[in-house]
Amino acid sequence: MTHVKRLGAALQGAGTVFLLLALVFALILAINPGFFAAPSLMAFLKQAAPLVILAAGQYFVIVSGNFDLSVGALVGAQVVIAARLIDGEESRTVPVMLVMLAFGIGVGLINGLITTVLKVQSFITTLGMLLVLYGAIRLWTGGAPTGALSDAFRTPGRLGIQTPLFQIPWALLIMIGVGAGAIALMRTRFGRILMASGDNELAANRSGARVDTVRTAAFVLSGVSATIAGILIGGFAGVSAQVGEGLEFTVITAVVLGGVALGGGRGTALAAMAGALAIEALFTLFNQMALPATLRPAVQGVIIIAAVAYAARRRIRPALQSTATPS
Amino acid sequence: MTALLNMRGIDKAFLGVPVLSAVDLTVSRGEVHALVGENGAGKSTLMKILAGVHTADAGTIELDGRAVSFTHPAAAQRAGIASVFQEFNLLPELTVAENVHLGHEPRRRGAIDRRAMHETTAAALADLGVADLSPAAKVGSLSVAHQQITEIAKALSHGADLICMDEPTAALADAEVALLYRLVQRLRERGVAVLYVSHRLREIFDLCDRITILKDGRLVESVATADITPDELVTRMVGRRIEAQFPPRAAGTEPGEVRLRIDGCGNDYVDGIDLEVRAGEIVGLAGLQGSGRTEIAEAVFGITPFTRGTVAVDGRPVRITRPRKAIAAGIALVTEDRKAQGLALRQSVKANARMVLDANARVHSRRRLARIDGILSSLDLVARGGDQEVQYLSGGNQQKVVVAKWLAAEPGVIVLDEPTRGIDVGAKHKLYAVIRSLAAEGLAVLLIASELIEVIGLADRIAVLHDGRIAGELPGGASEQEVMAYATGRRRPQSEGTQAE
Ligand SMILES: Nc1ncnc2c1ncn2[C@@H]1O[C@H](COP(=O)(O)OP(=O)(O)OP(=O)(O)O)[C@@H](O)[C@H]1O
Numbered sequence: 001m002t003h004v005k006r007l008g009a010a011l012q013g014a015g016t017v018f019l020l021l022a023l024v025f026a027l028i029l030a031i032n033p034g035f036f037a038a039p040s041l042m043a044f045l046k047q048a049a050p051l052v053i054l055a056a057g058q059y060f061v062i063v064s065g066n067f068d069l070s071v072g073a074l075v076g077a078q079v080v081i082a083a084r085l086i087d088g089e090e091s092r093t094v095p096v097m098l099v100m101l102a103f104g105i106g107v108g109l110i111n112g113l114i115t116t117v118l119k120v121q122s123f124i125t126t127l128g129m130l131l132v133l134y135g136a137i138r139l140w141t142g143g144a145p146t147g148a149l150s151d152a153f154r155t156p157g158r159l160g161i162q163t164p165l166f167q168i169p170w171a172l173l174i175m176i177g178v179g180a181g182a183i184a185l186m187r188t189r190f191g192r193i194l195m196a197s198g199d200n201e202l203a204a205n206r207s208g209a210r211v212d213t214v215r216t217a218a219f220v221l222s223g224v225s226a227t228i229a230g231i232l233i234g235g236f237a238g239v240s241a242q243v244g245e246g247l248e249f250t251v252i253t254a255v256v257l258g259g260v261a262l263g264g265g266r267g268t269a270l271a272a273m274a275g276a277l278a279i280e281a282l283f284t285l286f287n288q289m290a291l292p293a294t295l296r297p298a299v300q301g302v303i304i305i306a307a308v309a310y311a312a313r314r315r316i317r318p319a320l321q322s323t324a325t326p327s
Numbered sequence: 328m329t330a331l332l333n334m335r336g337i338d339k340a341f342l343g344v345p346v347l348s349a350v351d352l353t354v355s356r357g358e359v360h361a362l363v364g365e366n367g368a369g370k371s372t373l374m375k376i377l378a379g380v381h382t383a384d385a386g387t388i389e390l391d392g393r394a395v396s397f398t399h400p401a402a403a404q405r406a407g408i409a410s411v412f413q414e415f416n417l418l419p420e421l422t423v424a425e426n427v428h429l430g431h432e433p434r435r436r437g438a439i440d441r442r443a444m445h446e447t448t449a450a451a452l453a454d455l456g457v458a459d460l461s462p463a464a465k466v467g468s469l470s471v472a473h474q475q476i477t478e479i480a481k482a483l484s485h486g487a488d489l490i491c492m493d494e495p496t497a498a499l500a501d502a503e504v505a506l507l508y509r510l511v512q513r514l515r516e517r518g519v520a521v522l523y524v525s526h527r528l529r530e531i532f533d534l535c536d537r538i539t540i541l542k543d544g545r546l547v548e549s550v551a552t553a554d555i556t557p558d559e560l561v562t563r564m565v566g567r568r569i570e571a572q573f574p575p576r577a578a579g580t581e582p583g584e585v586r587l588r589i590d591g592c593g594n595d596y597v598d599g600i601d602l603e604v605r606a607g608e609i610v611g612l613a614g615l616q617g618s619g620r621t622e623i624a625e626a627v628f629g630i631t632p633f634t635r636g637t638v639a640v641d642g643r644p645v646r647i648t649r650p651r652k653a654i655a656a657g658i659a660l661v662t663e664d665r666k667a668q669g670l671a672l673r674q675s676v677k678a679n680a681r682m683v684l685d686a687n688a689r690v691h692s693r694r695r696l697a698r699i700d701g702i703l704s705s706l707d708l709v710a711r712g713g714d715q716e717v718q719y720l721s722g723g724n725q726q727k728v729v730v731a732k733w734l735a736a737e738p739g740v741i742v743l744d745e746p747t748r749g750i751d752v753g754a755k756h757k758l759y760a761v762i763r764s765l766a767a768e769g770l771a772v773l774l775i776a777s778e779l780i781e782v783i784g785l786a787d788r789i790a791v792l793h794d795g796r797i798a799g800e801l802p803g804g805a806s807e808q809e810v811m812a813y814a815t816g817r818r819r820p821q822s823e824g825t826q827a828e
């Protein structure tokens with residue numbers, strides 16, 4: 001009973017994104033009923049998985065009151081690193097994945113420490129990190145990445161478990177795992193303190209919370225999510241110097257669309273990931289309608305402004321009341 | 328005399344939950360009208376309807392015999408209703424004069440006439456009997472009392488006929504309260520009506536001509552102050568009799584071991600602080616605003632640590648440089664400012680109440696988590712449930728959540744900085760009893776309260792601060808005169824030798 005109520009409340013709070021998701025799916029269905037046949041639906045989910053995973057990572061950072069603009073560049077760097085280090089050798093797959101994980105954690109740690117210890121705004125820190133990573137990729141590859149990914153490396157992003165009727169993509173399973181993990185993490189003490197730190201840093205500090213530590217951990221989680229997304233995207237799309245470009249904006253759009261407040265302290269991981277699905281579905285809808293892909297950035301721009309404006313409107317009312325709340 | 332304000336049959340519900348039902352309120356010109364009731368009774372909501380922040384679901388509002396309805400705060404202001412909420416609508420970067428004239432600056436040939444602005448502000452302040460506030464002072468640097476005065480001057484500059492004040496004294500020290508008293512008298516003399524919300528009975532009987540009592544969103548009655556006694560008022564507000572205001576001190580039992588010992592401590596704000604709090608003891612810290620009470624609390628809790636001297640908890644010396652360390656040592660601090668430091672407003676009651684447990688692995692335990700519901704209900708929390716966001720609770724109920732959050736951690740030493748701010752009489756009574764019974768269980772309590780009677784009535788011992796130092800110590804139940812003598816520096820501590828124990 002209370003679970004039902006709580007679910008109801010959660011859906012109500014972030015209801016818009018689920019509504020939007022349903023709406024876009026309905027439109028796709030209207031245009032192309034065949035889309036919901038298992039194979040094409042699985043293909044859609046496989047393609048959407050990396051963004052959903054990135055959204056989970058970005059959610060932690062945003063809910064704690066920061067931004068991570070470096071994820072797109074990190075995805076790109078990870079793919080380039082993987083191709084270069086593996087260089088087609090199957091046996092190097094797992095060691096290189098571990099190197100990538102360490103790299104992702106390292107980048108998150110640097111983002112987190114610069115933001116919390118040096119008190120640089122995360123917007124600036126991660127923008128700097130984005131530029132550094134892009135620059136490093138260019139420098140290292142001279143514009144054209146070398147090396148090749150191994151088949152084993154490409155498996156999670158490309159293949160899946162074959163059932164008699166269709167294939168369940170590994171990417172979908174990984175996405176479900178990461179998603180469940182993110183939701184579970186938010187129910188732990190860490191998650192609650194992360195949320196409290198984004199809502200009221202001072203109150204969290206006065207309660208004994210290690211605000212800087214949990215915020216840094218959020219950046220690390222974002223770095224890890226970018227690593228996983230990098231493995232999937234590399235497997236799915238292969239290597240190029242453009243991999244990951246602009247992904248940071250898509251993912252922030254997704255999280256905001258999920259009703260997660262910029263500035264922190266509000267929103268659920270589930271809604272953030274639903275936001276990512278909604279964006280992917282929207283892009284699919286554009287494909288179905290044969291709209292040019294070049295329209296995407298503009299659409300993202302409109303969504304982000306609309307979503308933030310909508311959230312602000314919803315917040316203005318209570319805010320108005322709370323500035324007027326006396327005692 | 329016709330009524331200035333006439334509200335009839337006001338209904339208001341939030342998300343289907345009725346908060347006000349058929350409330351009537353009549354205020355005459357030049358009348359100081361008290362609005363009283365328990366936490367969550369709907370006082371602030373009624374004021375906000377009047378101020379145009381909320382719109383009533385049903386009912387009529389007449390101002391000077393004309394029906395009005397406000398959809399926006401600016402509309403209420405234009406109609407002559409000004410509101411002084413506890414959080415001010417002032418721009419901290421601007422001067423007093425600029426704030427007072429914000430939006431209707433005097434102009435000369437198109438440009439803002441600063442000279443005129445300052446002169447009219449100075450005149451308005453002089454008119455209010457305030458001599459020590461410069462129109463050129465930056466609002467952000469002012470004391471709460473002076474900000475409040477600026478807010479009132481601003482209201483008057485809009486030609487307000489009715490000023491609503493929601494718990495104006497909650498953030499003021501005793502001396503500043505006296506200033507507000509004078510101000511309200513002035514307003515009355517000028518024919519301005521004041522609608523006054525407060526949980527402090529003394530103010531209501533000192534200041535107000537009539538009292539309107541709300542309970543659970545309904546009108547109980549509206550009476551002339553002369554026709555009711557404080558005891559009757561409490562009974563009608565709370566619905567039951569409240570016997571003695573303060574719980575009796577544990578008679579005959581000696582306080583236990585020293586739990587908190589502060590030895591020769593000081594920092595930039597306070598100096599030479601020697602203080603002991605024993606298990607089972609409530610020690611009050613009294614003093615004027617700025618005498619260093621809150622500074623001691625913040626130093627003990629590691630917000631602005633002591634730089635000299637030693638602190639020991641349960642006999643063990645501790646170096647407390649951060650709140651986290653204080654908590655680990657078993658110290659809790661109910662901060663003075665609940666919105667800035669106490670609560671994550673967008674989180675639920677439950678999430679806030681368990682925040683200290685969540686943040687500190689050493690304090691966290693299943694048993695303590697399981698006790699939270701009991702603690703909340705022992706404080707008479709009125710909320711729609713543990714999932715309700717704290718920002719939608721009434722002020723007094725927010726305060727109860729802060730207190731609960733610290734009690735949940737089962738500290739050994741608790742520092743209470745204005746714990747009853749904004750709490751209604753019944754809940755205050757309850758909180759006093761809770762504090763007393765916690766002490767009886769062996770907790771050491773350090774209590775700071777602006778209301779002297781509170782410190783005097785509750786504390787076993789009172790340390791009076793003056794100018795960052797302990798000027799003297801008095802037994803609980805000392806007279807206000809004795810406390811004030813030390814607090815104002817009229818009486819000095821005895822020579823060094825006799826003061827130390
Ligand atoms: N914006 C809101 N949304 C939902 N509920 C609200 C909102 N504002 C107030 N309430 C509820 O309305 C009731 C009355 O609140 P109100 O603030 O008017 O009480 P109050 O009499 O001022 O109490 P206090 O003495 O504690 O300040 C409370 O139960 C409160 O939780």
Ligand SMILES: [Mg+2]
Binds near residue numbers: 327370371721723
């Ligand atoms: Mg109120």
